[in-house]
Amino acid sequence: MRQLQEKINYEKTFDCVHCGYCLPACPTYESMQKETHSPRGRINLVKQFAEGKIDIEALQEPIDKCLGCNACAVVCPTNVEYSKILESAKGVLDEQKPKTKKQKIAEKIIFDQVFPSKTWMNMIGQATWLYKKSGLQSLLEKTGLTKWAPLHLGQFEQVLPDLPSPAERKRRQKVAKAIGRSKAKVGFFTGCVMDSIFFKINAKMIDLLTRAGVDVFIPDEQTCCGALHAHSGKLGSSKELAKRNIEAFERENVDFIVNNAGGCGARLIEYEELFEDEPEWRERAKAFVAKVKDISQLLVELDTLVFTKPVHEIVTYQASCHMLNVQRVAEPPLRLLKSIPGIDYREMEGSDRCCGSAGIYNIIQYDESMKILDQKMDAIKPTDAHTIVTTNPGCLLQMKLGIHREGLENRMRAVHLVELLYEAGPERRNPYDY
Amino acid sequence: MDEACLRELSKIFAQDQLLTNLSDLHSYSYDASFGTYLPNAVVQVKNVDEVSAVLKLANRYRVPVYPRGQGTSLSGGPLPVKGGIVMDLSQWKQKLEIYPDDLVAIVSPGVLTSEINKAAEKYGLMYPPDPSSSHVSTIGGNLAENSGGPKGLKYGVTKDYVLGLEVVTPEGEFIRTGGRTIKNVTGYDLTKLIVGSEGTLGVITKAFLKLIPKPPTTQTMMAVFDDLVISGKAISKVLTSGILPAKIELMDRSSIIAVENYRPLGLPVEAEAILLIQLDGHEETLNKEIEETNRIVREVGARETVIPGSREEADQLWQARKLVSPAIVTLKPTKVSEDVAVPRSKIPDMIDRLNRIKEKYNIHLVVFGHAGDGNLHPNIICDQRDTEEMIQVEQAVSEIFNAAIELGGTLSGEHGIGTMKSPFMEEELGSITLDMMRRIKTAWDPNHILNPGKIFPEPDQNSLVLRDG
Ligand SMILES: Cc1cc2nc3c(=O)[nH]c(=O)nc-3n(C[C@H](O)[C@H](O)[C@H](O)COP(=O)(O)OP(=O)(O)OC[C@H]3O[C@@H](n4cnc5c(N)ncnc54)[C@H](O)[C@@H]3O)c2cc1C
Ligand code: SF4
Ligand code: SF4
Numbered sequence: 001m002r003q004l005q006e007k008i009n010y011e012k013t014f015d016c017v018h019c020g021y022c023l024p025a026c027p028t029y030e031s032m033q034k035e036t037h038s039p040r041g042r043i044n045l046v047k048q049f050a051e052g053k054i055d056i057e058a059l060q061e062p063i064d065k066c067l068g069c070n071a072c073a074v075v076c077p078t079n080v081e082y083s084k085i086l087e088s089a090k091g092v093l094d095e096q097k098p099k100t101k102k103q104k105i106a107e108k109i110i111f112d113q114v115f116p117s118k119t120w121m122n123m124i125g126q127a128t129w130l131y132k133k134s135g136l137q138s139l140l141e142k143t144g145l146t147k148w149a150p151l152h153l154g155q156f157e158q159v160l161p162d163l164p165s166p167a168e169r170k171r172r173q174k175v176a177k178a179i180g181r182s183k184a185k186v187g188f189f190t191g192c193v194m195d196s197i198f199f200k201i202n203a204k205m206i207d208l209l210t211r212a213g214v215d216v217f218i219p220d221e222q223t224c225c226g227a228l229h230a231h232s233g234k235l236g237s238s239k240e241l242a243k244r245n246i247e248a249f250e251r252e253n254v255d256f257i258v259n260n261a262g263g264c265g266a267r268l269i270e271y272e273e274l275f276e277d278e279p280e281w282r283e284r285a286k287a288f289v290a291k292v293k294d295i296s297q298l299l300v301e302l303d304t305l306v307f308t309k310p311v312h313e314i315v316t317y318q319a320s321c322h323m324l325n326v327q328r329v330a331e332p333p334l335r336l337l338k339s340i341p342g343i344d345y346r347e348m349e350g351s352d353r354c355c356g357s358a359g360i361y362n363i364i365q366y367d368e369s370m371k372i373l374d375q376k377m378d379a380i381k382p383t384d385a386h387t388i389v390t391t392n393p394g395c396l397l398q399m400k401l402g403i404h405r406e407g408l409e410n411r412m413r414a415v416h417l418v419e420l421l422y423e424a425g426p427e428r429r430n431p432y433d434y
Numbered sequence: 435m436d437e438a439c440l441r442e443l444s445k446i447f448a449q450d451q452l453l454t455n456l457s458d459l460h461s462y463s464y465d466a467s468f469g470t471y472l473p474n475a476v477v478q479v480k481n482v483d484e485v486s487a488v489l490k491l492a493n494r495y496r497v498p499v500y501p502r503g504q505g506t507s508l509s510g511g512p513l514p515v516k517g518g519i520v521m522d523l524s525q526w527k528q529k530l531e532i533y534p535d536d537l538v539a540i541v542s543p544g545v546l547t548s549e550i551n552k553a554a555e556k557y558g559l560m561y562p563p564d565p566s567s568s569h570v571s572t573i574g575g576n577l578a579e580n581s582g583g584p585k586g587l588k589y590g591v592t593k594d595y596v597l598g599l600e601v602v603t604p605e606g607e608f609i610r611t612g613g614r615t616i617k618n619v620t621g622y623d624l625t626k627l628i629v630g631s632e633g634t635l636g637v638i639t640k641a642f643l644k645l646i647p648k649p650p651t652t653q654t655m656m657a658v659f660d661d662l663v664i665s666g667k668a669i670s671k672v673l674t675s676g677i678l679p680a681k682i683e684l685m686d687r688s689s690i691i692a693v694e695n696y697r698p699l700g701l702p703v704e705a706e707a708i709l710l711i712q713l714d715g716h717e718e719t720l721n722k723e724i725e726e727t728n729r730i731v732r733e734v735g736a737r738e739t740v741i742p743g744s745r746e747e748a749d750q751l752w753q754a755r756k757l758v759s760p761a762i763v764t765l766k767p768t769k770v771s772e773d774v775a776v777p778r779s780k781i782p783d784m785i786d787r788l789n790r791i792k793e794k795y796n797i798h799l800v801v802f803g804h805a806g807d808g809n810l811h812p813n814i815i816c817d818q819r820d821t822e823e824m825i826q827v828e829q830a831v832s833e834i835f836n837a838a839i840e841l842g843g844t845l846s847g848e849h850g851i852g853t854m855k856s857p858f859m860e861e862e863l864g865s866i867t868l869d870m871m872r873r874i875k876t877a878w879d880p881n882h883i884l885n886p887g888k889i890f891p892e893p894d895q896n897s898l899v900l901r902d903g
Contacts, residue, residue, distance in 0.1 A: 014767045014818065018466045020506045020570045024546070033478070033525045034453070035461040035505070048460050058457040077760035078767075 001052060009088040010050040015080045016043045022072035027354045028065055031371040036062050039072035039082055046089050056096050063089050065368055067361055069321035069354035074328075083326070087230055094234060159400035164199050176206050176216040180431025183213040183302060187254035187291075189245070189268065191261040192224045193393040204422040205260050205295060211426050213304045213433075214256075221248040227267035227322075228359050242271045243281065246288045257288065260295045260418055262320025262392035263359060266327050268292045294323060296332035296391065296417060304433070309425030310342030316385040317347070318376070318399060320392035321354045333391055333417050340424040346383040350376075355390075357398035369398075370405075377402045388414040435474035435518060439495040443475060443519075446487050451478045462520045465505040465512050467854055468770075468900050473500070473514035478522045482600070482608055485637050488521060489606035492883050500885050501633040503544065503575030506567045508771060509852030511579060511632050515887035521637065523574050529640070532557055538597065538614055539643040543574030547581075550643065560648040562589035565848065566756070574638050580630030582848040584681035587806035588714075589646075591848065593629045600640035601628055604879035614642050627874070632850050633885040635878045649714040652680065653724045654748040657709045657731045658702045658738040662686065663782040665707040668734040669805055670778060672711070675730055677723050681712040682806030686785070689758045689802045696761035699754050705737070709805065710755055758802050759813075765798055768818040770827055770900060772834055775809040776843030787837040788812050795830040797823075809847030821901060828898045836861070856891040857898060 022039040029038035049059045073082040209216045226238035259265045275281040323329050356372030390396045399414035453476040463470040479485050492499045498518035527544035534557040547568040551561040564583035582591030598612030612625040659665040694701050742748040776784045792799040803811035816827050835858045845855045
């Protein structure tokens with residue numbers, strides 16, 4: 001019992017005073033309308049489980065249905081470390097819950113082979129690209145994803161972007177030089193999903209960075225950030241991935257490590273905490289974390305770009321939960337958006353609430369996710385936006401899906417912030433400034 | 435609970451409205467106070483027929499029913515202490531209508547209190563009761579607890595804004611009390627009886643609320659004192675000078691230090707007390723009134739006063755008051771928050787008594803609250819897991835209650851009696867008054883179905899217990 005209590009962060013559950021302040025912030029409490037699916041309810045269930053009062057079956061569903069969006073932690077007056085409690089609960093569930101053999105095999109493929117592997121991610125990218133040319137079947141067969149769960153991939157496949165050919169992927173250089181005098185050396189953490197499905201956005205990102213006056217390095221050895229692993233309770237592999245990334249970026253000796261996926265960025269800044277009992281790695285992680293920045297933060301800090309092409313559109317912004325609630329980056333994307341000439345920025349009601357994509361939540365909790373997405377689309381429609389801007393690949397796909405489900409493709413689009421900035425003709429203000 | 439009763443429930447309710455699995459039962463076993471009690475079932479009601487059907491069924495099977503809003507009660511109000519059915523009203527939030535010409539709002543019980551005010555503001559109106567939990571708690575819970583907040587000083591509490599109610603009685607009959615008019619003297623005032631009855635006399639299914647014009651602007655002031663007693667005098671002096679602030683909030687030295695440690699805002703940490711005062715009204719009047727207030731508090735002996743120059747600066751001062759609660763739990767995780775009220779003139783005495791109790795039991799005791807209306811929040815910071823300490827705390831709390839009653843005050847200014855304070859009822863009210871209340875309860879609820887175990891002490895319940903099991 002003691003051991004379990006330690007593992008599941010039992011002591012941290014006492015920080016919760018049951019005040020309920022987190023209820024209005026929680027998207028699943030709103031969509032599922034039960035205390036069981038609220039932060040307070042989940043924390044209580046973890047506590048009851050750690051005390052042996054409920055069994056693991058009673059814990060599983062409420063934990064599985066949590067988005068991990070961390071909105072609860074932001075409003076909590078007593079600073080309950082919800083994400084730690086959630087992560088450890090997932091870890092225990094992952095160890096203890098009976099899984100079907102198929103599920104195990106599929107999870108193993110996804111977490112041990114697909115996400116950490118560049119080859120695999122390229123292959124998914126290429127397979128998706130292949131699919132665009134040749135049909136869905138081959139993608140599903142190649143990745144083995146359908147064996148895992150009813151994944152509704154068909155839904156997502158309809159909104160996938162145009163993918164570059166394998167040759168185009170190969171052509172990307174490892175280094176891109178600043179336009180004008182270089183202000184800094186930046187390592188680009190490309191992110192698995194961004195780099196496979198949204199490879200073209202990453203290409204624009206590199207261009208954007210060079211225009212902003214920095215040299216860009218893309219270490220080959222970098223791997224998955226580990227977010228999806230940690231959120232599914234696989235802390236062990238999450239640590240291994242962290243080590244590989246720290247090593248990869250140490251080698252390049254960069255000033256900043258920049259990323260454009262809110263979810264990855266949130267994981268990267270938590271690397272230090274992973275190594276509480278490994279002092280040497282802890283130090284190295286600390287140095288790594290100090291350099292991590294979201295692209296929007298970096299651009300605002302550099303303050304080197306002007307936007308030369310007006311964008312005459314109504315634009316709204318859907319924050320990435322992990323960027324907002326974990327990295328706590330709120331203002332920079334808005335600052336950048338508002339600096340684009342011609343833009344009519346309109347805030348949607350609840351722009352800080354999760355869109356329901358939440359890592360792979362929209363794949364494995366499809367029905368719940370769609371309820372949340374429908375609510376989100378209801379909040380977006382009154383803004384009359386032409387363009388929904390996001391800062392995370394999962395959110396971007398989800399928004400695209402939302403537009404598709406509403407049948408609004410001909411008057412609304414979803415883009416990554418980087419894409420919109422790119423469209424707005426970014427030019428370096430004073431190329432020879434230091 | 436009878437299997438047959440459960441079967442009948444499942445005929446009334448759709449599957450997703452009747453919760454019986456273990457994770458759901460645990461999730462409705464607590465509120466924001468102490469103790470957890472498992473119900474046998476939870477029903478999520480959304481109309482009068484459902485409420486009525488549950489209560490009729492419960493009377494037939496003699497099963498207790500506990501109304502529940504968002505479970506933020508600090509006194510154990512919605513806890514299913516005797517098992518049975520928790521009736522969740524928090525999802526019945528569909529109706530929120532504002533009638534600006536009548537200055538009336540009509541709401542269903544699950545609407546969040548702050549939403550009512552937000553809706554009223556669109557018409558230049560306001561719904562003044564402002565418990566700090568107003569963005570989480572339901573209007574049904576507020577009505578049942580007769581909740582109040584800082585603005586109670588000038589504007590009163592929930593009961594002052596209720597024109598009429600729709601209620602299902604404990605036996606399952608639908609009634610209306612009051613109406614939509616400001617004046618109404620037809621018969622007993624059942625509205626006022628239901629308000630503050632803590633879910634023991636009926637389930638509120640709709641409320642007709644009074645709105646008032648929203649004052650155009652506000653002005654804030656902080657006054658710093660080297661002596662708590664003098665801060666008490668300053669309050670009286672302001673209130674007898676023809677100025678009625680919207681709020682006067684007090685923070686004692688330990689709460690000032692706690693907030694400063696938690697988030698440095700530049701509060702005067704060496705002061706014994708600060709008062710935060712907010713005036714509201716028209717700008718010209720306010721400018722005069724704030725000057726006058728400034729003069730008065732300095733005359734009485736404030737060491738320093740601060741009048742913020744901008745909205746942001748004012749917000750920051752109020753932020754300090756809001757941070758007291760989170761700041762104090764960083765010391766230890768458990769917070770026992772009391773809300774005794776005393777006549778305003780007795781605030782200094784009460785604070786003195788609190789200090790002595792603090793020393794006697796060697797506990798972390800912090801005092802803040804709505805000093806303007808005599809409602810103090812002595813909070814004891816402790817650790818639930820430390821049984822020894824909790825026993826000390828229980829004794830200290832009893833002594834706090836006694837002190838308040840001796841000073842002519844009351845057990846609870848706004849949080850209600852629930853399970854936590856029932857052992858002290860007789861002491862404050864006397865046996866005859868308490869018996870009259872019991873008779874009212876029995877007349878309304880002959881089978882003791884609705885929210886049993888609250889307000890009235892159980893036969894074996896003679897002291898406060900904050901420990902589980
Ligand atoms: C951090 C914090 C700060 C707080 N600040 C304040 C404050 O400043 N002022 C204040 O007064 N209170 C305060 N409270 C206490 C609490 O928020 C109030 O008592 C609130 O009114 C409870 O509302 P609820 O919806 O959570 O109801 P619950 O806690 O669920 O229930 C409260 C009581 O109401 C009954 N009830 C609920 N709905 C109905 C209904 N429709 N019909 C009949 N009975 C019903 C329940 O049976 C129970 O007895 C605070 C609580 C917390 C946790
Ligand atoms: S806001 Fe924090 S302390 Fe309050 S119920 Fe939620 S998690 Fe618990
Ligand atoms: S992480 Fe998000 S979904 Fe999960 S409990 Fe917190 S607010 Fe709710």
